[in-house]
Amino acid sequence: MKRTLIKLNTTMMVVLVLFLLAIVANALASRQPWVLFCYKCKACNSSCILGIDPQGFVDAALAGDPHVYIYATNVKLQLSKAAAIDPDMIVTAAGKKVSARAALDELHISPATEVVTYQVQARHAAGFCFRCGACERACVLGLPLLREISQLRGKEPVDASVSHDQ
Amino acid sequence: MTVLGSISLLLFLSALIAALRGWIPQRVLTLQSVLVLAALAVLMLRVLFGPPVPWAQVFTATSLHPITSTIAGFLFAGALQAAGGFQAAGSLVARVTNTPLGLPFAIVLLVNFPTVFAMPCGRILAAPLMPLALMLGFEVARLHRDKAMTAMVVFGFLVNAGASCAPSLIGGLGLLGEGMGRFPMGTFSKPNQMGILAITVATMALIRLHYGRSLNMRAEDPPAADSRPIPESAYLSFILFIAVLIVVVAIRPPIPIQTILVLMTVVVMFVARLSFRDLLSGIMLHPLSALVAGYIVAGALLTAGGFEVLQAVLVMIAEHTVLGYIGVSVLVVFLPLFLAMPCGRIISVSLIPGVLMFGGRVAEVSGFALAPAVLLSSFVLSSAASCGPSPLGGVGNIGEGRLRIRGFWSSRPQALGIFLGVPLAALLVPLRGVEPPAFDPVFALTMLAIGATVGVLTNILFGSRPWHVGGIAGGLLVGGLTVVL
Numbered sequence: 001m002k003r004t005l006i007k008l009n010t011t012m013m014v015v016l017v018l019f020l021l022a023i024v025a026n027a028l029a030s031r032q033p034w035v036l037f038c039y040k041c042k043a044c045n046s047s048c049i050l051g052i053d054p055q056g057f058v059d060a061a062l063a064g065d066p067h068v069y070i071y072a073t074n075v076k077l078q079l080s081k082a083a084a085i086d087p088d089m090i091v092t093a094a095g096k097k098v099s100a101r102a103a104l105d106e107l108h109i110s111p112a113t114e115v116v117t118y119q120v121q122a123r124h125a126a127g128f129c130f131r132c133g134a135c136e137r138a139c140v141l142g143l144p145l146l147r148e149i150s151q152l153r154g155k156e157p158v159d160a161s162v163s164h165d166q
Numbered sequence: 167m168t169v170l171g172s173i174s175l176l177l178f179l180s181a182l183i184a185a186l187r188g189w190i191p192q193r194v195l196t197l198q199s200v201l202v203l204a205a206l207a208v209l210m211l212r213v214l215f216g217p218p219v220p221w222a223q224v225f226t227a228t229s230l231h232p233i234t235s236t237i238a239g240f241l242f243a244g245a246l247q248a249a250g251g252f253q254a255a256g257s258l259v260a261r262v263t264n265t266p267l268g269l270p271f272a273i274v275l276l277v278n279f280p281t282v283f284a285m286p287c288g289r290i291l292a293a294p295l296m297p298l299a300l301m302l303g304f305e306v307a308r309l310h311r312d313k314a315m316t317a318m319v320v321f322g323f324l325v326n327a328g329a330s331c332a333p334s335l336i337g338g339l340g341l342l343g344e345g346m347g348r349f350p351m352g353t354f355s356k357p358n359q360m361g362i363l364a365i366t367v368a369t370m371a372l373i374r375l376h377y378g379r380s381l382n383m384r385a386e387d388p389p390a391a392d393s394r395p396i397p398e399s400a401y402l403s404f405i406l407f408i409a410v411l412i413v414v415v416a417i418r419p420p421i422p423i424q425t426i427l428v429l430m431t432v433v434v435m436f437v438a439r440l441s442f443r444d445l446l447s448g449i450m451l452h453p454l455s456a457l458v459a460g461y462i463v464a465g466a467l468l469t470a471g472g473f474e475v476l477q478a479v480l481v482m483i484a485e486h487t488v489l490g491y492i493g494v495s496v497l498v499v500f501l502p503l504f505l506a507m508p509c510g511r512i513i514s515v516s517l518i519p520g521v522l523m524f525g526g527r528v529a530e531v532s533g534f535a536l537a538p539a540v541l542l543s544s545f546v547l548s549s550a551a552s553c554g555p556s557p558l559g560g561v562g563n564i565g566e567g568r569l570r571i572r573g574f575w576s577s578r579p580q581a582l583g584i585f586l587g588v589p590l591a592a593l594l595v596p597l598r599g600v601e602p603p604a605f606d607p608v609f610a611l612t613m614l615a616i617g618a619t620v621g622v623l624t625n626i627l628f629g630s631r632p633w634h635v636g637g638i639a640g641g642l643l644v645g646g647l648t649v650v651l
Binding site for chain 2: 001023036042142
């Protein structure tokens with residue numbers, strides 16, 4: 001292999017190592033180092049009555065970004081409220097999965113219509129969360145998910161009167 | 167379907183095919199470099215198309231668990247190797263082979279070991295047990311004067327290990343499917359275990375009957391066994407390993423498996439008085455770096471909407487061709503084999519919502535209410551097993567490296583084996599049902615029968631009489647253990 005190619009390939013290996021280090025650094029910076037142990041098996045997912053994917057909170061900590069979009073498939077709220085919380089929130093409206101903004105502006109759905117969320121930012125999902133602890137109990141490792149949820153709620157509490165299907 | 171997503175998907179597929187077909191020689195750019203450059207190109211395209219790169223999404227595509235599992239597995243393998251644990255295991259296997267049970271018993275047990283003691287990542291067992299598979303493979307090849315038999319044992323074991331994260335109840339890929347599909351935990355576990363037995367025997371049969379002829383294995387036969395007595399610490403290390411595995415699978419402690427492996431490594435180091443340098447002999451960087459590169463390129467594709475495009479194309483095919491939703495569902499199940507990633511979780515997380523949607527449509531069209539469960543279970547197994555044939559640092563690469571086989575030779579028999587074995591798991595899901603798992607005597611007998619059949623087939627494949635007691639006893643033991651554990 002030529003020297004230039006060795007340099008290029010080595011650089012790519014360094015990129016890989018830096019990428020991993022960035023994830024570890026994010027987890028430590030979020031003060032939730034336990035997220036590094038998560039199997040990402042989603043055993044917690046089926047336990048949430050609000051259809052929130054609690055593994056998304058782990059992803060938010062690993063990415064060091066509370067704006068990561070995660071699944072929350074059973075939170076009901078008015079379209080106007082959804083748009084006020086986050087216009088880019090994905091909701092199920094008129095049988096389609098669209099952003100709250102598109103539902104209002106393009107599909108012309110009434111702002112008072114009740115819609116069901118589909119993908120929301122991790123910080124907003126934490127705001128919707130009832131903190132019942134079902135996700136922690138379902139976790140095969142018993143990871144303290146509520147700790148991360150509380151931290152995300154603390155950053156930006158969401159005032160949303162939401163409901164869910166039983 | 168966006169232009170950016172379409173271009174990104176095409177770019178990724180072109181880079182992948184170019185690397186795999188040798189159009190971009192490895193001596194110019196390694197596979198890892200090709201993948202990272204493809205990811206960078208996709209991210210640059212994303213910038214050109216307007217919105218800033220959502221780096222968080224790139225990070226979230228990565229799953230640290232398979233990476234750390236592989237490292238922990240390699241470290242423990244290094245410790246066991248240095249402590250003589252594999253010599254001790256070899257001596258135990260030799261004792262078994264001198265009984266009427268013979269080699270078929272040892273082979274059935276070893277190749278199916280990862281599925282019986284299903285770990286959340288197949289690499290956890292693939293790394294430490296690889297020397298044992300090599301030892302057994304070379305022994306059976308020497309007896310039958312057929313080098314392909316080494317590959318049969320090694321790749322049978324590896325495809326089994328790769329797929330074994332599907333039925334694992336301690337954080338395996340099956341839980342991911344059950345979680346996302348909102349099925350009770352463990353619903354797919356037993357059917358998938360049976361499917362993996364079929365995949366394993368099918369892969370070994372394909373190598374024996376067809377692919378073995380094109381095998382170009384440059385690994386030399388191992389040197390004759392060391393005549394020095396094996397120290398007691400070697401037996402202790404190996405027995406400790408097996409005992410801990412049984413405890414972990416039986417009681418599922420809430421401790422990361424990596425922690426357990428590292429603690430075991432420390433214990434073995436202490437018992438056998440090893441140094442840190444001894445551990446490093448087990449480390450292989452290629453599968454690790456390819457795994458990380460695979461995650462990066464998957465993250466880049468995710469941000470560019472590549473997987474959404476893939477899903478949209480599938481829906482289009484279902485709605486506008488004779489394949490319809492049922493035909494495309496079969497395609498979807500085996501999609502992870504066509505896009506074999508180094509870890510099944512990459513494609514699973516991206517495509518399971520689509521799989522569930524297809525399952526729902528198939529249920530509507532056919533009136534078969536369990537269609538989503540059947541489809542999801544098959545997809546999960548296909549996804550989990552796809553890390554075996556993946557040339558991007560899949561678990562099969564470990565075997566190719568150890569046997570010094572070039573050109574990703576093992577990918578085809580493994581992929582075809584998966585193709586043949588997955589339908590068995592699909593057939594068993596309706597029999598098992600989707601209620602919370604409980605002991606079912608009919609299903610238990612079915613598992614024993616499948617185990618015995620696998621034993622008979624292994625007997626035939628390794629040149630023994632079909633009714634040789636070793637293969638059948640091994641198969642029954644494997645079937646019985648999957649029922650109990």
